[in-house]
Amino acid sequence: MLQTFKDIIDILSAPTVSFTLLTIAFPFVFPPTDWFEKIHRKFGICRLWTKPGFYGGMIAITFFFVVGYFDPNFNITLTKADNFPIILMIYSMFIAIWWSMYQAYQNDDRLENGLKPMEYNDPDDKVLVWPDLVYIEFIALILFMVFLIVWSILVAAPLEEPANPAATPNPSKAPWYFLGLQEMLVYFDPWIAGIIFPIFIIIGMMAIPYMDINKKGDGYYSFKERRIGMFIFMYGWVVLWLFLIVIGTFFRGPNWNFFGPFEYWDAHKVVPLNNVNLSEYIWVKMLGTGMPTNILLREIIGFIVLIGYMGILPIILAKSWLKNYFQEIGPVRYTFLMLFGLSMLSLPIKMYMRWLFNLKYIIAIPEWFFNI
Amino acid sequence: MTEDIKTTPPASVSPAEKDDNALGRRGFFRWMTVGWIAFSVATGGFFTVIVRFLFPNVLFEPPQTFKAGFPNDYASNFVDTRYKKKFNVWMVRDEESIFALSTVCTHLGCTPNWLGTENKFKCPCHGSGFRMTGINFEGPAPRPLERYKISVATDGQILVDKTKSFKWEKGEWENAESFLKV
Numbered sequence: 287m288l289q290t291f292k293d294i295i296d297i298l299s300a301p302t303v304s305f306t307l308l309t310i311a312f313p314f315v316f317p318p319t320d321w322f323e324k325i326h327r328k329f330g331i332c333r334l335w336t337k338p339g340f341y342g343g344m345i346a347i348t349f350f351f352v353v354g355y356f357d358p359n360f361n362i363t364l365t366k367a368d369n370f371p372i373i374l375m376i377y378s379m380f381i382a383i384w385w386s387m388y389q390a391y392q393n394d395d396r397l398e399n400g401l402k403p404m405e406y407n408d409p410d411d412k413v414l415v416w417p418d419l420v421y422i423e424f425i426a427l428i429l430f431m432v433f434l435i436v437w438s439i440l441v442a443a444p445l446e447e448p449a450n451p452a453a454t455p456n457p458s459k460a461p462w463y464f465l466g467l468q469e470m471l472v473y474f475d476p477w478i479a480g481i482i483f484p485i486f487i488i489i490g491m492m493a494i495p496y497m498d499i500n501k502k503g504d505g506y507y508s509f510k511e512r513r514i515g516m517f518i519f520m521y522g523w524v525v526l527w528l529f530l531i532v533i534g535t536f537f538r539g540p541n542w543n544f545f546g547p548f549e550y551w552d553a554h555k556v557v558p559l560n561n562v563n564l565s566e567y568i569w570v571k572m573l574g575t576g577m578p579t580n581i582l583l584r585e586i587i588g589f590i591v592l593i594g595y596m597g598i599l600p601i602i603l604a605k606s607w608l609k610n611y612f613q614e615i616g617p618v619r620y621t622f623l624m625l626f627g628l629s630m631l632s633l634p635i636k637m638y639m640r641w642l643f644n645l646k647y648i649i650a651i652p653e654w655f656f657n658i
Numbered sequence: 659m660t661e662d663i664k665t666t667p668p669a670s671v672s673p674a675e676k677d678d679n680a681l682g683r684r685g686f687f688r689w690m691t692v693g694w695i696a697f698s699v700a701t702g703g704f705f706t707v708i709v710r711f712l713f714p715n716v717l718f719e720p721p722q723t724f725k726a727g728f729p730n731d732y733a734s735n736f737v738d739t740r741y742k743k744k745f746n747v748w749m750v751r752d753e754e755s756i757f758a759l760s761t762v763c764t765h766l767g768c769t770p771n772w773l774g775t776e777n778k779f780k781c782p783c784h785g786s787g788f789r790m791t792g793i794n795f796e797g798p799a800p801r802p803l804e805r806y807k808i809s810v811a812t813d814g815q816i817l818v819d820k821t822k823s824f825k826w827e828k829g830e831w832e833n834a835e836s837f838l839k840v
Contacts (some may be wrong), residue, residue, distance in 0.1 A: 454770075561796050650803035655800075
């Protein structure tokens with residue numbers, strides 16, 4: 287029984303399966319349109335953001351970790367001092383998301399019934415920064431200090447032998463907060479995943495208030511009034527960042543192969559990953575000719591795909607599907623929204639192209655260190 | 659109250675009225691010299707320490723050129739990992755040649771491991787894989803491992819020169835210095 291459960295979890299946690307399930311399930315959990323909303327209500331997924339949903343979620347996470355603790359294989363990754371923050375992260379992120387969604391759903395109901403949101407206060411009823419706010423911050427600070435001190439006393443720092451350039455630990459894992467980045471690096475060139483994407487993430491998040499001109503939901507929790515923005519952000523945050531950290535922590539083993547959480551880390555597990563560039567697919571496999579010697583001619587299809595995706599697709603969308611939205615926010619906001627949005631979307635696209643077609647790079651010019 | 663009246667600007671005090679505490683012209687220059695020297699020494703010392711801090715206490719820098727035994731020491735289709743730790747080089751012999759492969763992964767610079775049973779180099783950081791020849795075939799590495807200049811020294815031993823590397827993507831593996839015919 288328990289073994290079956292573990293086997294099922296191992297199968298589900300293969301990234302092709304878990305990532306697909308998560309992506310498909312996501313719009314039903316954070317419904318961006320009326321149709322998703324209907325199913326979200328019909329199947330009771332909305333109950334996740336109620337108090338029973340909270341207890342259910344906490345029990346499910348805890349059950350998973352308890353079973354993992356008594357499993358000889360999962361125990362090793364679970365009890366590693368480096369991985370302790372991930373366990374905390376899973377709990378704290380669930381609590382934080384639940385808490386905001388719980389209040390958002392209550393406010394959505396109130397607004398529907400013509401009431402003011404819970405956070406609404408009489409403008410004349412003000413709270414002082416000192417002592418009201420600073421006092422809370424001060425207590426939070428002291429509690430956090432106590433927690434950190436207790437943690438540092440109880441858990442020894444996971445120090446290893448002095449660094450040796452000739453012996454890289456296998457698997458070699460980044461600090462936990464960079465595991466999402468390390469996971470992106472598996473699918474992209476270091477210039478893209480290590481430099482351009484991190485810059486885009488930071489600038490893109492700073493640009494959110496300029497691109498999202500929806501004034502609703504200002505000062506109070508709400509979901510329905512800004513559901514598309516919430517959906518896009520939550521997908522990027524939960525699936526493309528938090529989930530990639532979880533993958534990197536629990537599902538990546540020796541030689542950076544995938545392992546289920548209950549699977550033994552076999553250093554000799556053979557996973558065939560013969561990766562092929564798009565240009566090789568076109569010239570060698572489809573046309574049967576050799577690779578052209580001219581670099582630009584060789585990668586021309588890749589450039590067409592890239593220009594089509596980043597340049598022409600937004601124009602087509604602006605004229606058709608997003609016509610009203612384009613007119614509402616104007617060309618400048620739209621351009622930046624598309625730049626950041628399509629870059630974000632390119633991560634799952636590239637992951638699926640790797641998994642389905644073993645595609646390595648769309649444009650591969652190693653001569654110029656230019657690979658996309 | 660009385661101070662207001664008696665205060666006179668220092669410049670108007672005649673030299674005749676000698677004030678013991680006043681700093682004369684010579685005194686001023688003397689003190690300024692001392693001050694500037696002290697300032698220069700302190701600043702110089704500070705920057706010396708800063709610059710010293712930029713260099714590591716231990717420098718792992720084995721010679722860039724080394725001898726790697728005789729060509730006959732190498733079995734056919736074999737990867738020799740003996741020189742990995744000290745020189746960051748794998749000595750590889752395939753059917754017809756011997757070459758020296760760099761141990762730096764071309765994706766992000768980790769050191770891959772040689773997996774003899776699977777006949778490939780596999781990087782533990784992002785899963786890049788390279789064949790025995792150094793050609794990349796799996797994972798994100800965009801180009802093959804680099805090869806180093808290799809020749810036969812006067813005593814018949816193999817001489818590897820790491821100052822010159824050969825990149826496959828630039829067609830440099832055709833270069834006669836990048837491998838040793840056996």
